[in-house]
Amino acid sequence: MSAKHAVLTGEHFMNGDVAAAEGGLAAGCTFFGGYPITPATEVAERMSERLPEVDGIYIQMEDEIASMCAILGAAWGGAKSMTSTSGPGFSLMMENLGLGFMTETPCVLVNVQRGGPSTGLPTLVGQQDIMQARWGSHGDYEVIALAPNSPQECFDLTIEAFNLSEQYRMPVLVMTDEVIGHMTEKVVIPPPEQIRLTPRRYTRRPPAEYVPFATGQDLVPEMIKFGEGYRVHITGLTHDERGYPVINATEQAKLVRRLVDKVRRNAERILRVEEDGTDGAEVVIVCYGITSRVAQMALELARRKRKRVGLMRLVTVWPFPEARIRELARQVRGFVVPEINLGQIVYEVERCAAGQARTLLVPHAGGDVHPPEAILRAIEEVLS
């Protein structure tokens, strides 16, 4: 495979779904298992066309459950792998996403969010899966979820998602949405040498000295590829460092604590937010994805009215920037949280604000984006 085919260096006019596919290819993805679903289908279509060009494998699985399993299997076969889906498919993937966390398998899942619940609004936008991304699979774990707000970021953050998945050995979620997925804009793809890639953390130890889930300071075990003589056992059961099932409270605490801590302890390193005018602001809008672009308009309308308003955009929705919200809560009068749902991230903001600043949700049920005026009204209400 040549980087020339994988990385389409140059300026393009492409939609967010296609850009996410190109981001995957640029990150070295060679396996895509998917299932058609609006509004994520274009990711799969692009991959079906492009993966053969880089000697990769595209397979359309029989459902989203199978897609999620197939990318986990491919990862242990040595491939960088990804899938994409939307609401109903995301629900179907939850159990095996959990297997990915439990077995510490690097891979990327792109969720182009649409309105729900159930079949909901297949062709129209929602941001209603943000808490599902955090808690959707059963059991305790931590996730990393990125929220692009443009086709360019669909490209960039899909690469970033692959890097994080290799760094922390876990599935990473790209939580885009129907508007970003179907929005066509300029996407600049840099030359391959300018794209920073995190390689898989393969062990250098010989099989006799390799302990599959033993870790050092950063709590991330070294990986192997099947077929190299390591003879590892991987299981979704609670397991010890050897990977062997151990069904007791001690090993459970050890394993689950580590799975959670490998993200929590590195949260500040993983976190990415963008801030605009938050210093000295009286109100800060906390937003992510497509809503951050609508909030930008509200921000400008408020500033024209000489309101001291700032904006914080969550590039990583998970982990959540707890410390920064706590800090801002001591400085501002309130937070305004517009989301295309009836309240999800607002609860995180409220939790971190801990009564020190008012937190006001600007709900929107989905189907289209907020009118900027609704966000402006919320800003004015906080200031009144």
Place this chain on the structure above:
Amino acid sequence: MSPSRTDSATRNASPTAPPAAERTALRHPKDLLLREDRLPHIWCPTCGIGTCVASFIEAIAETGIPEEKFAVISGIGCTGRVAGYVKLDSFHTTHGRAIPYATGLHLAHPEMKVVVFSGDGDLVAIGGNHLIHAARRNLDITIICVNNFIYGMTGGQLAPTTPHTARTTTSPKGNWEYPFNVPHLVASCGATYVARWTSLHVRRMRQAMREAILKRGFSLVEIIAPCSTLYARKNRLGTGYDLMKFYHDNCEVRHGADTKELDIEFQQKIAVGKFVDVEKPTFLDRIGAGRKK
């Protein structure tokens, strides 16, 4: 094989027996492919799964393929535990999902021999959709389906393979559903190798497993195996030994039989044999051909 046996061997050792360090060199050859540090296993006395694993280990050796090129993928259930006992790259996945996992592994790493080793409930009920699609695609993977007619791990519930009228904890008055005929199911979906034996037929089973592993294409070996703790007890069929005796008296070898005729009725004759062995381009062959266009 199990620590308890080692202990008793130690206790009974005569004063002239060689010291322990020398005796370890005399381990049973099959033990080399078992994770001895995980034994004893969880299976009940007279369960058929252990026999299947022993035959599988012999079959691997007979293929001549290096052991490190094998991967064993299991789902959940009694047979799902096989992945945890074989000393090979192995993955114990979620319930029903061994096949899509194997699909990803096989396609990403085609040099590996990917064997799915799981039970009837796992492969044919919750994983049924994956089974038929893997057969349809003619993926070059091998499925070993241990069929004991019941859900063992959860305590003896109805399976899609439970024979009509058989009792389980969720069909206490007898099963009124039509069970799946597994060989016919996969053959109709395009499987290139299909055989059925019982855990009594150790030599035939081993041979079938070897042929299935070496088959280029989707292969499935169904092994009818006794579940003495649940199936035999619920149906008053005696012990695992009695079920083995039943297989001995009631199996009919019918190589090449029409798979339509392979239904299993409660305590009736069981047709065994090799039913399908055909050549057909695999999924990867066809991808290669498609790319040349």
